[in-house]
Amino acid sequence: MPTGVALRDVREQLFDAAERILRRDGPNALTSRAVTAEAGCAKGVLHRHFADFDAFLAELVRDRVARIISHGADLRERAGTGTVAGNLAAALSDLFGPVALAVVGLVTARDELRAALRRTSSAGVPVLTEATAMVAAYLAAERDLGRLAADADTDTLALMLIGGGHLLFAGRDGTPPAPDALHKVVSTALADATRFSSPVGGTDAGG
Incomplete structure (x- = not known):
């Protein structure tokens, strides 16, 4: 042994x-x-x-998800610094790297793997589910600081940002989208939430 x-x-x-x-x-x-x-x-x-190949793949996905989320864990700590749009654009760029996209593709392609993951994991697609929760927590922190509107629906905004970010990065053969394209997606999603917010410490929510 x-x-x-x-x-x-x-x-x-x-x-x-x-x-x-x-x-x-x-x-x-x-x-x-x-x-x-x-x-x-x-x-x-x-x-x-490993018990079988699907058990191996499930452990692979859990391991890579944990790594991906740990790399983005500092997003919450950025609340109140820089700009909201800039922080989110950087986080999405880091998140949707080749490993994360490959893991999402693997889970999507294998029914048996999805079934194995559902037995021990929360509902949803690994990586995307955890990333949505991470972004929602960051947005809630920015809302508490007054850099987003008090009535901003942070859970829905997080879904929009992760869904839009995934579509923007997926299927590009490893070539990331132009920074301007990513920033436009983020800024557009945040437009209503930032329109009536009050900047804190002179730091704009957009930009």
Whole structure:
């Protein structure tokens, strides 16, 4: 039986291999044989550590979601600094990188994986669900600071921003959208919420 450290090393080796295949060849190329070959492991290694391939993929998604969300956790701490639109545009650009888009594509493509994730996770699409909650929390903090209108519906705004951001970034073969295009999407979504807000500390909500 491998030690805890060795187990983590094997898991990370397999996860990293799966991520490379996913980003390079897409979800249809992701098989247990392809993963072990990419990782340089014996064919049976994956099945010694995971009940089956769907269990492996579910753990891969959970691991990558946790990483993605941890990278964006400082968004909430930016409330009251810079501009609301600028903070959100930067966060969406970081969020919708190649790994996040690949994970969303994987979950969308595999029915069995979605079923496995639903048994232990909240409803919705991984990455998009967590990102929506993260953006909603940030918007609520900005509303409390007076940089968004007091009646701003932060939950709906978060859905609009994540949905619009995903559509803007998806299907671009790794080429991000122009910064102006991203900023326009964010500013348009925020227009009503910022129109009657009072800037705090001289910092504009838009921009």
